[in-house]
Amino acid sequence: MLATNSAGWYRCYMTDVLGLLFGPARPGNIGGLAALALAFLSGCPSDERPDRSGRLVLALSSDPGHLNPAITTSGGVQTASKLLYNGLVELGAAGEPLPELAERWEVEDDGALYRFYLRRGVQWHDGEPFTSADVKFSFEEVLTRYHSRTRSSLATVLQSVDTPDPHTVEFRFSHPYAPLLQQLNVLETPILPRHIYEGTDPLQNPANRAPVGTGPFQFEAYRPGTEIRFVANPNYFKPGLPLLDDIVMRVIPEKGNQVIGLETGEIDWLFGIGGLDRRRLEKNDDIAFLQNGNSPGGSNCIMTLSFNLERPILRDVRVRRGIAHAIDRDQFLERVLFGEGQVARAPISSGIAFAHATGLGLPDFDPAESDRLLSEVGWVRTSEETRMARGIDGIEDGTPLEIEFLHFPTFAAYGQLLRAQLRSIGIDIRLRTLEPSVFVEAVFSDGDFDTNIISYCNSTDPEIGVRRMYVSSNIAPIPFSNAARYRNAEVDRLFDEARATVDKASRTALYRRIQEILVEELPYFWIVETVSTRAYRTRCNGFKLYGHFADSVSCN
Amino acid sequence: MTFARIGIRVAQAVAAVIGVTLIGFVMVHSAPGDPVFALAGEYGDESYYDFIRERFELDRSLPVRLVTYARRVMTGDFGTSYVLGRPVLSIIGERVPATLLLTVSALFVSSMTGLGLGVFAGIRPFSTRDVGVTSLTLALYAAPVFWLGQLAILFVAFRVSWFPIQGMTSAGIQTEGAAMALDIAKHLVLPTLVLASQQLVAVSRLTRTGVIDQLAQPHVRTARAKGLTNQIVVVRHALRLALLPVVTLIGHRVGHLVSGAILVEIVFGWPGIGQLTLDAIRTRDMPILLGLFMVMAFTVVIANLLTDLIYEPLDARIKYRSA
Numbered sequence: 001m002l003a004t005n006s007a008g009w010y011r012c013y014m015t016d017v018l019g020l021l022f023g024p025a026r027p028g029n030i031g032g033l034a035a036l037a038l039a040f041l042s043g044c045p046s047d048e049r050p051d052r053s054g055r056l057v058l059a060l061s062s063d064p065g066h067l068n069p070a071i072t073t074s075g076g077v078q079t080a081s082k083l084l085y086n087g088l089v090e091l092g093a094a095g096e097p098l099p100e101l102a103e104r105w106e107v108e109d110d111g112a113l114y115r116f117y118l119r120r121g122v123q124w125h126d127g128e129p130f131t132s133a134d135v136k137f138s139f140e141e142v143l144t145r146y147h148s149r150t151r152s153s154l155a156t157v158l159q160s161v162d163t164p165d166p167h168t169v170e171f172r173f174s175h176p177y178a179p180l181l182q183q184l185n186v187l188e189t190p191i192l193p194r195h196i197y198e199g200t201d202p203l204q205n206p207a208n209r210a211p212v213g214t215g216p217f218q219f220e221a222y223r224p225g226t227e228i229r230f231v232a233n234p235n236y237f238k239p240g241l242p243l244l245d246d247i248v249m250r251v252i253p254e255k256g257n258q259v260i261g262l263e264t265g266e267i268d269w270l271f272g273i274g275g276l277d278r279r280r281l282e283k284n285d286d287i288a289f290l291q292n293g294n295s296p297g298g299s300n301c302i303m304t305l306s307f308n309l310e311r312p313i314l315r316d317v318r319v320r321r322g323i324a325h326a327i328d329r330d331q332f333l334e335r336v337l338f339g340e341g342q343v344a345r346a347p348i349s350s351g352i353a354f355a356h357a358t359g360l361g362l363p364d365f366d367p368a369e370s371d372r373l374l375s376e377v378g379w380v381r382t383s384e385e386t387r388m389a390r391g392i393d394g395i396e397d398g399t400p401l402e403i404e405f406l407h408f409p410t411f412a413a414y415g416q417l418l419r420a421q422l423r424s425i426g427i428d429i430r431l432r433t434l435e436p437s438v439f440v441e442a443v444f445s446d447g448d449f450d451t452n453i454i455s456y457c458n459s460t461d462p463e464i465g466v467r468r469m470y471v472s473s474n475i476a477p478i479p480f481s482n483a484a485r486y487r488n489a490e491v492d493r494l495f496d497e498a499r500a501t502v503d504k505a506s507r508t509a510l511y512r513r514i515q516e517i518l519v520e521e522l523p524y525f526w527i528v529e530t531v532s533t534r535a536y537r538t539r540c541n542g543f544k545l546y547g548h549f550a551d552s553v554s555c556n
Numbered sequence: 557m558t559f560a561r562i563g564i565r566v567a568q569a570v571a572a573v574i575g576v577t578l579i580g581f582v583m584v585h586s587a588p589g590d591p592v593f594a595l596a597g598e599y600g601d602e603s604y605y606d607f608i609r610e611r612f613e614l615d616r617s618l619p620v621r622l623v624t625y626a627r628r629v630m631t632g633d634f635g636t637s638y639v640l641g642r643p644v645l646s647i648i649g650e651r652v653p654a655t656l657l658l659t660v661s662a663l664f665v666s667s668m669t670g671l672g673l674g675v676f677a678g679i680r681p682f683s684t685r686d687v688g689v690t691s692l693t694l695a696l697y698a699a700p701v702f703w704l705g706q707l708a709i710l711f712v713a714f715r716v717s718w719f720p721i722q723g724m725t726s727a728g729i730q731t732e733g734a735a736m737a738l739d740i741a742k743h744l745v746l747p748t749l750v751l752a753s754q755q756l757v758a759v760s761r762l763t764r765t766g767v768i769d770q771l772a773q774p775h776v777r778t779a780r781a782k783g784l785t786n787q788i789v790v791v792r793h794a795l796r797l798a799l800l801p802v803v804t805l806i807g808h809r810v811g812h813l814v815s816g817a818i819l820v821e822i823v824f825g826w827p828g829i830g831q832l833t834l835d836a837i838r839t840r841d842m843p844i845l846l847g848l849f850m851v852m853a854f855t856v857v858i859a860n861l862l863t864d865l866i867y868e869p870l871d872a873r874i875k876y877r878s879a
Contacts, residue, residue: 057727062835063827065640073596074639145607148600155603204641224650225827229728248728252825253834256706257722260714266721437589437840445590478600479593 054555056540057248058269059258063225066208069190070138071146075298078187079271080249083230083548084125084213085190088116088135088169089181090547094353095460097181098547101130101191101214102169111176111502118167122237124193125218132163137194139171142202150189153179153464176500178507179461186215186548188464216242216551225251236551243542243554262287262535268555269543273535275338281535290534291340292545293351298457298465300351302344303332303414305525306443306452306483312394313403314450318373320522323403324363325370326425327418332528336413340533344526347518348466348511349458351529354504355466355511360519362526370425374401379426387426402428406442406452409433414453414527445477447485454483455530462511467495470518486523565864569857576853577846581625584842584849585618591840595638612638625846634850635843644847648829652851654724655828657740658820659813661748666755667806671799673756674763678798679790681768689760697757701816705750705823712746719746722825747824754816755809762805766798773797800867807863811856 060080067081089097089105102116122130144155157177162170171180183189191214196207211219216238217230231246250267252258259277261267263284273281273289281287293300305327307314314320329343342350350356363369375381378392379401387401403422407415412433419429432449434442442448459465468474471492474481491514498510518524536543540555592608609615613624628635634644670693677689696704713721720726724743729736770776771794779793814829821830829848836844 055728062838063831065637065835072639148596148604151604152601201641204636208641223725223827224647225654225831226724227727246728250723250727250825251827251831252722253822253831254706254825257709257823257825260709261721264714264717264721266727435589436838437591437594440593441588441590444593476602477605478602479596 054244054540055246055248056244056268056550056553056555057250057266058271059252059261059267060228060249061251061255061258062253063251064228067211067219067222067228068192068202068205068208069187070142070192071202071208073147073149080228081190081211082186082215083217083247083550084211084215084219085186085192086214087186087189087191088118088184091182091185091460093546095182095351097184100186100547101135102184105181107502109176111178111180111500112173114171114180116169116171118169119237120167122214123235124195124214125212125233126193126196128193128195130191130193130214131166132169133166134191134194135169136161136163137198138192139189142192142197143189146202147189149464150183153183176502178499178502179463182459182461183464216548217244217247220246227251238551242548242551244550247550259535262537265537268537268540269550270535271532273533275340275533278340278533278535279338286538287535288538290536290543290545291531293349293529293531294545298455299460300349300458300465301455301530302349302458303411303527303530304454304456304469305418305527306454307523307525308447308450308483309485309487309523310447311450313401316377317521318377319379320525321363322370322373322377322379322425323422323427324522324525325366325373326422326427327525327527328365328421329527330365331421332414332417335417337528337530341528341530344529347515347524347526348462349529352458352460352462352466354508355462357512357515360515362519363522367425374425374427381426385423385426386428400428401426402430404430404432404450406432406434406439406449408436408439411453411455418453440479443483444479444481452483453527454480456480463495463499467499469524470514471495484523486521488517488521491517565861569861572857573850573853577629577850578622580846580849581622582618584845585621589840591638591842594838594840634847637841637844639839639841640844644843647844648832648847648851651827651829651832654826655814655817655821655830657744658747658751658826658828659810659817661744662751662755662817663806663810663813665748666752666809667759669752670756670759671763671802673760674802675767675790675795677760678764678767679771681764686764689764693757693760696753699753701750701754701819702823704753705747705820708746708750709823719743724827747820747826750823751813751816751820755813758805758809759802762802763798766801767794770794770798803866804863807859807866810859811852814852814855 060076062076064074064076064080066077067084069078069081069085086101088100088102090100092098099119101119101122103119104117106115107113108115116135118130118132118135124130139154139158139161143150144158145151157173157175159172159174162172164170192202193212196212197205209222214237216233216236218233220231221229228249229246230249232242232244236242250261252261252267255274258267258270259273259281262270262273263281265286278289307320307323309315333339333341333343345362346357346360348355348357371381374387378390379387380390381387384400388397389395389399389401390397405415405418412431415429415431415433419431422429439452443452456469457465468478468481469484470482470486470488472482472487472489473492475485475487494510494514498507498514501507501510534543534545540553542553543549544552591612592605592614596604596608606615613621616624625635636643637647640647673689673693677686680686709721713719720743725736725739726743729739731739767790771790773794776789776793779789817826817828818830818833820826821828822834825831829851832844833848835841836848
């Protein structure tokens with residue numbers, strides 16, 4: 001095997017040497033023609049991919065540590081490893097499922113049975129054939145155990161994964177499960193090779209650092225803290241792809257230096273660039289931008305203010321509504337995000353088109369209405385700058401309206417603007433900056449906060465990214481779940497019903513009803529829908545915002 | 557230094573490393589921020605967190621964990637990283653060379669430049685050159701390392717592109733040997749200069765004071781009276797004794813260098829233990845953090861030990877005797 005290969009390599013090499021010596025093949029150039037003839041006779045691949053060219057250099061913010069996206073939801077690992085693997089489906093620009101490892105599928109029993117017909121002839125990077133056994137293994141032994149998101153959504157409802165033959169997989173659920181297809185892309189449920197992981201501890205398998213996938217690129221080198229290199233997978237199942245020769249991912253911890261790298265040309269692609277840098281680089285002809293709601297941390301994210309409903313001062317909906325009316329969300333969009341994104345119009349992101357409700361009438365910026373509501377409750381404004389309690393049940397008269405606000409260091413600008421805005425209405429916001437893991441403990445384990453801001457990513461289906469914020473079973477030490485400690489039996493029931501409803505129109509109606517209740521009760525206030533902006537050097541083109549972002553890229 | 561004396565110093569060193577490890581263990585485990593949350597990320601459920609807790613033995617009490625940890629360390633097992641799933645020693649081991657290269661070159665540059673500047677300023681105290689050197693070194697010392705690094709990147713690397721901006725090697729480089737060494741050297745220049753600039757001031761100030769002090773001593777006056785050249789007087793008579801406190805200082809700066817390297821490594825994307833430390837703190841990867849504490853404590857202890865050993869041949873007045 002090896003011998004044939006190297007002989008082949010030698011023949012092709014000679015062809016190239018002849019070609020170099022004698023110039024391109026054209027009538028009258030005997031040497032060049034001889035080279036061409038030799039190539040033809042020896043079966044060397046002529047350049048079937050005229051566009052395959054170049055190297056893409058991109059920046060990672062930290063060393064991901066390993067490249068197994070099936071055992072973690074870490075954005076760093078997912079960003080770095082996505083190109084190595086495939087999911088059963090790919091999600092298109094509008095979130096619609098497209099064939100990937102599965103060529104086609106059937107949904108039966110009202111959504112309790114999904115049958116996938118797998119693509120034939122797909123090979124792992126080490127040459128082994130890909131079969132339904134790999135899918136079964138990935139779901140049963142890895143994803144529903146070690147991938148926290150898949151485990152919490154599928155582990156309890158997925159009854160079995162069956163493999164009637166090597167090219168068919170059946171997912172059977174205990175009851176109808178609607179969102180499955182939205183969860184089968186490479187980001188959520190990458191398929192791992194069974195022959196490498198079976199019988200090992202997936203968290204410690206050496207392949208996590210020298211991975212084998214089916215994706216458009218294959219692993220080449222890992223230099224800790226420095227760079228990771230992938231080369232094109234010559235046997236990729238999508239004909240003609242990928243176009244690049246290789247991809248180098250550089251570890252650049254400082255965001256500012258990533259941007260400088262882009263400007264000098266050391267870097268071709270950045271997964272994220274801030275609004276201010278974008279404005280500055282807009283005049284640069286060598287740099288272009290792509291924007292959508294998917295970021296490495298998740299997709300369709302909304303910057304959301306949570307009210308701790310267990311705090312006496314926030315229990316009255318009029319107080320929450322009063323605060324909401326005092327918030328000028330356009331200013332957040334302009335001053336914090338530099339215009340990138342949009343003001344939220346509903347609890348569910350506009351990125352999930354079928355579930356996003358319109359015309360809900362979220363509280364708009366109205367200081368007079370805010371003043372009226374707060375005064376009505378008993379938070380009155382005297383000569384003092386801060387409102388005081390007068391005749392409110394359970395709150396001592398004269399208590400100033402001080403509200404604590406927790407945020408990550410990266411969201412400090414939100415806190416400062418909020419404090420400035422609410423001060424004018426007589427609310428004193430006390431900012432507390434907490435590092436993420438400490439924040440999570442304070443908010444979700446201890447419930448020790450008044451308000452906070454979280455970037456809640458709604459994902460591609462409300463079942464995955466929205467439900468967790470509102471169902472009462474999530475009033476528990478679970479990070480980024482029900483921060484508000486919101487409890488509403490009808491909302492719980494509606495979410496359960498929506499999960500088991502496959503018909504899109506019926507689901508739309510259910511999610512609309514949920515959103516109407518939420519806007520009425522305001523356990524949260526939805527500030528802005530954020531977008532993620534990628535920046536790239538125009539010497540490279542063909543980037544996509546979904547699926548494998550770089551499989552059809554070429555760089556000159 | 558006698559063997560007994562060395563033995564005592566080594567025993568002290570071991571005790572210091574054990575002490576640091578103990579304090580580190582308690583601090584890391586009582587710091588806020590649950591490693592399970594850092595590890596599991598969003599969208600988990602309780603069964604998942606319990607599973608992770610059990611797997612990494614985080615459900616046990618602190619004393620139990622400490623005993624287990626100590627027992628493992630005795631057998632040379634420093635644990636497995638929560639996040640990376642690999643042995644701590646191999647993870648730290650692959651980052652140490654980069655940090656070593658950076659700190660050793662920064663130590664060399666700062667010591668040599670500091671000495672030079674110190675002597676240069678010290679032989680003419682309170683002259684223009686003395687004031688110039690003092691102002692320059694103090695300014696460098698006062699500048700935060702991340703600011704200095706960022707400026708260096710903006711002007712020296714970005715504007716005039718003399719040096720690469722980030723990393724230890726060029727993107728996708730696949731050479732070996734001399735070409736690789738040259739590539740690393742190019743990347744090494746800026747981080748070394750920035751790290752050294754912070755260390756410079758102490759060395760240069762102390763050298764200056766020592767030189768001024770020694771030049772006023774009787775033995776120097778005698779040397780001058782004997783008609784020795786100025787160069788010989790300064791180098792042989794004044795500098796040799798002036799060096800004593802400087803050597804101690806340089807030895808003790810090693811610890812500072814390692815901590816300074818953390819910031820420099822982040823600014824310049826240098827793949828050493830500094831970057832690793834930051835990542836480990838973010839993800840609450842306790843086994844790695846503890847391993848790093850031990851490595852750093854060990855480095856400082858070794859540097860101090862070496863300082864003591866070098867001291868003796870430098871100063872004829874010091875002789876360690878067994879009591």
